[in-house]
Amino acid sequence: MTPEEFRANGHALIDWIAEYLGNVGSLAVQGKIEPGDIRAQLPEHPPAETEPFSNIVADLDNIVVPGLTHWQHPSFFAYFPSNVSYASILAELVTAGIGVQGMSWVTSPACTEVETLMLDWMHELLDLPPHFRSTSDTGGGVIQGSASEATLSSILAARFRATGGSINTDGDTTKLVAYATAQAHSSIEKGLRIAGIGTSQLRIVPHDERLAMRPEVLESLIAADRAAGLTPFWVCSTHGTTSSLAVDPTAEIGAIAGREGLWLHVDAAMAGIGALAPEFRWLNDGLEYADSYTTNPHKWMGINFDCNLFWTSDRTSLLGALSILPEYLRSRAAESGAALDYRDWQVPLGRRFRSLKLWLSLRTDGVAAPQEMIRRHVALTQELAGWVLEDSRFAIVAPHPLNLLCIALVDGDEATDALISRANESGEALFTRTVLDGKVALRFSIGGRTTYRQHVVAGWELLQKLASEL
Amino acid sequence: MTPEEFRANGHALIDWIAEYLGNVGSLAVQGKIEPGDIRAQLPEHPPAETEPFSNIVADLDNIVVPGLTHWQHPSFFAYFPSNVSYASILAELVTAGIGVQGMSWVTSPACTEVETLMLDWMHELLDLPPHFRSTSDTGGGVIQGSASEATLSSILAARFRATGGSINTDGDTTKLVAYATAQAHSSIEKGLRIAGIGTSQLRIVPHDERLAMRPEVLESLIAADRAAGLTPFWVCSTHGTTSSLAVDPTAEIGAIAGREGLWLHVDAAMAGIGALAPEFRWLNDGLEYADSYTTNPHKWMGINFDCNLFWTSDRTSLLGALSILPEYLRSRAAESGAALDYRDWQVPLGRRFRSLKLWLSLRTDGVAAPQEMIRRHVALTQELAGWVLEDSRFAIVAPHPLNLLCIALVDGDEATDALISRANESGEALFTRTVLDGKVALRFSIGGRTTYRQHVVAGWELLQKLASEL
Numbered sequence: 035m036t037p038e039e040f041r042a043n044g045h046a047l048i049d050w051i052a053e054y055l056g057n058v059g060s061l062a063v064q065g066k067i068e069p070g071d072i073r074a075q076l077p078e079h080p081p082a083e084t085e086p087f088s089n090i091v092a093d094l095d096n097i098v099v100p101g102l103t104h105w106q107h108p109s110f111f112a113y114f115p116s117n118v119s120y121a122s123i124l125a126e127l128v129t130a131g132i133g134v135q136g137m138s139w140v141t142s143p144a145c146t147e148v149e150t151l152m153l154d155w156m157h158e159l160l161d162l163p164p165h166f167r168s169t170s171d172t173g174g175g176v177i178q179g180s181a182s183e184a185t186l187s188s189i190l191a192a193r194f195r196a197t198g199g200s201i202n203t204d205g206d207t208t209k210l211v212a213y214a215t216a217q218a219h220s221s222i223e224k225g226l227r228i229a230g231i232g233t234s235q236l237r238i239v240p241h242d243e244r245l246a247m248r249p250e251v252l253e254s255l256i257a258a259d260r261a262a263g264l265t266p267f268w269v270c271s272t273h274g275t276t277s278s279l280a281v282d283p284t285a286e287i288g289a290i291a292g293r294e295g296l297w298l299h300v301d302a303a304m305a306g307i308g309a310l311a312p313e314f315r316w317l318n319d320g321l322e323y324a325d326s327y328t329t330n331p332h333k334w335m336g337i338n339f340d341c342n343l344f345w346t347s348d349r350t351s352l353l354g355a356l357s358i359l360p361e362y363l364r365s366r367a368a369e370s371g372a373a374l375d376y377r378d379w380q381v382p383l384g385r386r387f388r389s390l391k392l393w394l395s396l397r398t399d400g401v402a403a404p405q406e407m408i409r410r411h412v413a414l415t416q417e418l419a420g421w422v423l424e425d426s427r428f429a430i431v432a433p434h435p436l437n438l439l440c441i442a443l444v445d446g447d448e449a450t451d452a453l454i455s456r457a458n459e460s461g462e463a464l465f466t467r468t469v470l471d472g473k474v475a476l477r478f479s480i481g482g483r484t485t486y487r488q489h490v491v492a493g494w495e496l497l498q499k500l501a502s503e504l
Numbered sequence: 505m506t507p508e509e510f511r512a513n514g515h516a517l518i519d520w521i522a523e524y525l526g527n528v529g530s531l532a533v534q535g536k537i538e539p540g541d542i543r544a545q546l547p548e549h550p551p552a553e554t555e556p557f558s559n560i561v562a563d564l565d566n567i568v569v570p571g572l573t574h575w576q577h578p579s580f581f582a583y584f585p586s587n588v589s590y591a592s593i594l595a596e597l598v599t600a601g602i603g604v605q606g607m608s609w610v611t612s613p614a615c616t617e618v619e620t621l622m623l624d625w626m627h628e629l630l631d632l633p634p635h636f637r638s639t640s641d642t643g644g645g646v647i648q649g650s651a652s653e654a655t656l657s658s659i660l661a662a663r664f665r666a667t668g669g670s671i672n673t674d675g676d677t678t679k680l681v682a683y684a685t686a687q688a689h690s691s692i693e694k695g696l697r698i699a700g701i702g703t704s705q706l707r708i709v710p711h712d713e714r715l716a717m718r719p720e721v722l723e724s725l726i727a728a729d730r731a732a733g734l735t736p737f738w739v740c741s742t743h744g745t746t747s748s749l750a751v752d753p754t755a756e757i758g759a760i761a762g763r764e765g766l767w768l769h770v771d772a773a774m775a776g777i778g779a780l781a782p783e784f785r786w787l788n789d790g791l792e793y794a795d796s797y798t799t800n801p802h803k804w805m806g807i808n809f810d811c812n813l814f815w816t817s818d819r820t821s822l823l824g825a826l827s828i829l830p831e832y833l834r835s836r837a838a839e840s841g842a843a844l845d846y847r848d849w850q851v852p853l854g855r856r857f858r859s860l861k862l863w864l865s866l867r868t869d870g871v872a873a874p875q876e877m878i879r880r881h882v883a884l885t886q887e888l889a890g891w892v893l894e895d896s897r898f899a900i901v902a903p904h905p906l907n908l909l910c911i912a913l914v915d916g917d918e919a920t921d922a923l924i925s926r927a928n929e930s931g932e933a934l935f936t937r938t939v940l941d942g943k944v945a946l947r948f949s950i951g952g953r954t955t956y957r958q959h960v961v962a963g964w965e966l967l968q969k970l971a972s973e974l
Contacts, residue, residue: 035868037522040590044521047594048514051601052507069609069842072617080625084870090863094598101614105604113611116854118603120510124517128564130596130808131521133588134575139539141583144571147542155550179649180852190698205702207675220830221853227825228660228851230700232675277831332854338600339854355697360690361747361939372539381698381851382650383691384586384802384809393560398505400554469831 035087043087050091051123054099055106059484062461063110064103072101108482108489109463114276114304115411115437115481119336119403125394126338129387136385139373140365146374149177149389156343156392159401160309160329163322166345168374175345176379177388181303182221183381184328184344189229189268190355191326191346192297196267199354207231211259212268213252215241215282217275219301226268235264244433245280245470247271253290260294268297271324273317274305277468277477278432278440281305281317288323297351300324303342305436307334311405314412314436326352334411334437335404336483337391344379353378411437411480414490418478421494427501431475440468440475447474449504456500463493505557513557520561521593524569525576529954532931533580534573542571578954579933581963584746584774585881585907585951589806589873595864596808599857606855609843610835616844619647619859626801626813626862629871630779633792636815638844645815646849647858651773652691653851654798654814659699659738660825661796661816662767666737669824677701681729682738683722685711685752687745689771696738705734714903715750715940717741723760730764738767741794743787744775747938747947748902748910751775751787758793767821770794773812775906777804781875784882784906796822804881804907805874806953807861814849823848881907881950884960888948891964897971901945910938910945917944919974926970933963 035043075097105116136145150168153175157167168174178184189212193201196210207230214222216238226236237259239252256266269291271282284300291298300306300321306329308314321327326346331337346352357378365373377383395403415437422428422441432440443449454467454476466477476497480490505513545567575586606615620638623645627637638644648654659682663671666680677700684692686708696706707729709722726736739761741752754770761768770776770791776799778784791797796816801807816822827848835843847853865873885907892898892911902910913919924937924946936947946967950960 035590035594037526037590040594041518041522043590044518044594044597045515047597047601048511048518051514051598052511054602056507064610067613069613070617072614073621076618076621078621078624080629080866080871084872085867087868090867098614098618099602101612101617102602102604103610103612105612106602113605116603116605118600120505120507120513123597123600123603124505124510124514126600127514127517127593127597128521130588130593131517132524132569132572132576133586133593133808134572135583135586135809140534140573142571142573142575143537143539144542144568147540147571148546148568151543151546151548154548159550180854182852182854186698186851201700201702202697203702203704205677205680205697205700205705207677207700210675220828224826224828224851224853227672227675227828228656228698230671230675230677232671232673234673235675338603339605339856356694358690358694358697361937381656381694382652383694384650384652386809396550397555397560398557401550402554467831 039087046091058104058106059108061104061107063107063464064458064461065100067101072097103464108484108486109493110482111478111480111493112464112466114333114479116333116339117336117483118338119395119399119483121395121398122336122338122391125390129390132387134387136387137377137383138365138375142387145387146376148393149376150374152389152392153343153345155396157345161315161318162327162345165347166327172349173345173347174349175343176376178342178344178380179340180342181301181328181330182225184342185221185299185301186225186228186381187344187352187356188297188299188326188346189225191348191352192268193229194355195297195348195351196265205230209265210267211235211237211264213237213239213255213266214270215239215247217241217245217277217280218270218272219276219303222270245275245278247282247287249283249286249290252287256290256294266294266296268299270299270301271320273300273302274436276304278470279305279436279438280432284320284323288320292323297325298323299326302327302329304330304333307331307404308408308436310335310401311408314408331392334408334481336407337395341388341391356380407483411485414487415439415480418490418494425498431470431473437480439478440470441478442473442475443501450474450476452504453497453500457496460496462496509557516561528574528576529578531574531577533577533934534928534931535570537571542567573934578952578956578959579963580952581949582934582936584803584949586803586809587806587953588808589865589869589953591865591868592806592808592861595860599860602857604857606857607847607853608835608845612857615857616846618863619846620844622859622862623813623815625866630788631785632788632797632815635817636797642819643815643817644819645813646846648812648814648850649810650812651771651798651800652695654812655691655769655771656695656698656851657814657822657826658767658769658796658816659695659701661818661822662738663699664825665767665818665821666735675700679735680737681705681707681734683707683709683725683736684740685709685717687711687715687747687750688740688742689746689773692740715745715748717752717757719753719756719760722757726760726764736764736766738769740769740771741790743770743772744906746774748940749775749906749908750902754790754793758790762793767795768793769796772797772799774800774803777801777874778878778906780805780871781878784878801862804878804951806877807865811858811861826850877953881955884957885909885950888960888964895968901940901943907950909948910940911948912943912945913971920944920946922974923967923970927966930966932966
């Protein structure tokens with residue numbers, strides 16, 4: 035592709051994206067597709083000859099788009115929001131175009147410095163405790179690819195601190211014990227497993243009727259483990275669990291973790307961004323106790339994936355866990371200590387200039403755009419809850435202070451499962467299923483950038499209509 | 505940003521990128537920047553009001569671009585190639601615009617199926633052994649973010665297999681032992697450390713004068729470890745080390761690994777893509793023994809970062825290590841076994857539609873474009889080697905069958921270090937430094953998409969001139 039073709043094709047694709055995003059609401063949220071359907075439409079072998087760009091655009095229209103689950107659809111009520119603002123799309127384009135590596139300060143100073151500044155801007159906009167700020171004595175933040183990676187990083191930092199660094203040499207994880215509830219994200223167990231902390235070393239702390247951790251049980255579990263000669267080292271408190279957006283009592287957990295010397299990680303992947311709106315700053319409760327914190331602009335802020343924010347108040351342990359310095363990566367700037375090398379703050383070495391997404395979005399759309407979106411989603415969820423309460427066939431099965439309503443048919447799990455399947459097969463909306471304390475629930479997650487009242491009304495009316503037909 | 509503004513701003517940014525890439529050769533490869541210089545030019549606090557898009561473009565021009573190390577500069581001879589083809593930039597734009605998640609087949613079937621097909625296309629184009637193909641009984645491939653993550657995944661799969669899966673429960677890594685040379689990438693030690701395999705469990709296998717592993721020593725180290733009651737479980741063979749592009753003897757290592765039941769991982773992050781050109785298929789020698797293999801289109805193929813390819817012949821162990829299935833991620837397609845869920849092939853949960861980069865590039869530029877580039881780089885490196893041999897002040901300090909020449913001044917390390925510093929300070933070219941068997945070397949890596957003979961000539965003449973001035 036020549037530079038001239040790049041300009042022409044690029045302009046065409048910009049328009050193609052504008053049309054896709056403008057029309058996505060008229061498509062089925064998820065098409066009727068069976069495994070293998072997409073591949074069957076594509077050539078089994080790579081092309082022997084180059085093709086005109088128009089072929090590709092035609093295949094995007096005719097094969098790829100019908101094969102997507104449309105996360106940008108205004109009636110996408112499944113999983114969690116994963117929105118793309120126009121500004122963040124353009125930032126990703128710039129990132130791809132300049133094609134620099136941000137693994138070290140010296141490999142592109144602007145990539146590192148804009149990132150550090152964006153973490154501090156977000157720190158200020160979210161009103162986080164001072165110990166996470168890059169200008170604090172021992173803290174700082176970094177953009178990672180996903181909350182899974184942030185959680186793994188926190189486990190590794192905690193593992194380093196709990197063993198006085200000896201883990202790097204002896205790899206002995208056998209005495210370490212971690213704590214979380216059954217409502218915590220699957221990446222907790224996966225991250226622990228990766229770090230050599232098996233399921234027998236993960237204590238599932240019971241939760242209360244609000245699906246939140248019971249701190250008094252955490253305390254007794256820690257005591258029992260210590261009495262058994264084990265080393266309690268890490269506890270995860272979730273602010274907004276994936277299944278139901280339950281919020282663990284971080285202040286109480288943090289007081290225990292502080293007394294007992296555990297690393298407290300707070301996973302607010304989806305919900306933490308809500309603190310952009312001052313009325314939801316209760317989402318930060320207890321963060322003054324946290325050793326690490328993570329939330330995702332690529333979920334509820336409209337920034338395209340990937341853009342995870344990870345802060346720690348103990349960068350020494352993080353760097354102790356993740357820093358490796360071979361000869362071919364040495365630099366004067368890094369050795370002087372004046373520059374951050376973000377490769378030492380994450381699992382992979384390479385990294386893109388992802389902070390441009392925040393920079394462009396905060397400058398062109400401002401914080402007002404995500405604030406409006408967050409407030410709209412929460413208000414619609416509360417309004418939806420009111421409608422559900424008026425229909426005696428349905429029950430609300432979890433607290434819903436934010437933008438997720440977990441509901442079930444009073445007829446039981448089979449009916450709820452049938453409702454979810456039929457709703458999703460309609461193509462008119464998409465929901466996901468979860469199980470809360472053994473009971474099947476339909477998750478009605480209101481998180482689309484273009485999701486307004488009429489979409490929620492239509493989604494609810496669809497569920498009511500299908501419930502009548504069961 | 506409105507859809508109309510997105511179109512206008514998007515067209516402008518496409519042109520901006522075309523101009524950046526068209527003009528990057530006229531910029532200093534790396535500016536004279538001190539830590540803090542970029543941040544000092546930016547507001548310390550987030551903007552209270554939104555700004556016109558033109559402000560951002562102006563800041564890109566005036567603050568960001570001067571703060572970059574220009575990886576797309578034709579005289580960028582540092583680190584490794586990390587090129588961006590026009591087609592791959594446009595694919596990244598589409599990925600960002602449609603904004604879907606590919607964690608499971610059901611979360612966007614096209615994302616998974618195009619990816620599987622692209623792995624098979626690349627498998628065919630690279631002429632890899634059949635046990636890696638997605639249609640084989642036990643193998644398959646996936647796009648990961650980086651070779652670091654691919655290597656970590658292979659360690660985790662190997663750990664699972666060596667312990668019969670008990671690692672997931674008991675987290676006991678204390679008997680496991682891994683093997684690599686001192687020339688292997690830093691991500692080997694980092695990945696092992698993450699997986700709970702400390703440095704005392706990593707045997708550094710000596711290398712020969714070609715910087716390649718000595719398999720007979722590997723064999724005796726394994727025997728000694730077994731005699732000590734330990735469990736040798738993983739060995740890394742590198743095809744193209746970072747420091748010097750040294751190639752380990754994989755067939756011999758593989759025969760030992762096969763006899764001894766070790767997982768053989770072959771790390772060809774940078775060089776493996778060379779096999780796109782049939783004359784460099786020796787890069788695949790021994791892959792028939794490998795349990796896993798990784799190479800990066802985002803290095804030597806011109807595909808923008810991130811696009812790492814990871815294949816395994818034992819997907820059961822990989823899935824055993826990385827699969828977690830909470831209620832909110834269950835789907836009929838996954839449970840039937842008919843669909844791949846790539847979240848179980850990698851560390852993070854979330855993932856972008858990265859295979860579009862390969863799809864667009866292979867269709868619009870064909871395999872001919874990277875083949876031409878690879879051949880050009882190798883030929884230029886051999887020509888450069890001839891010039892160096894004629895200058896008695898310089899020595900070639902490592903084999904150079906591909907596109908990297910490691911050279912040193914015969915006056916010694918201090919002189920070579922001074923040469924590297926002065927060359928880089930000139931802004932006319934950029935090199936990195938390494939240490940090979942205790943001796944400082946300048947790495948002259950010829951890998952730019954737009955790097956032609958005149959750039960290599962100028963880079964060499966710069967080094968000659970500066971050597972005269974030392």
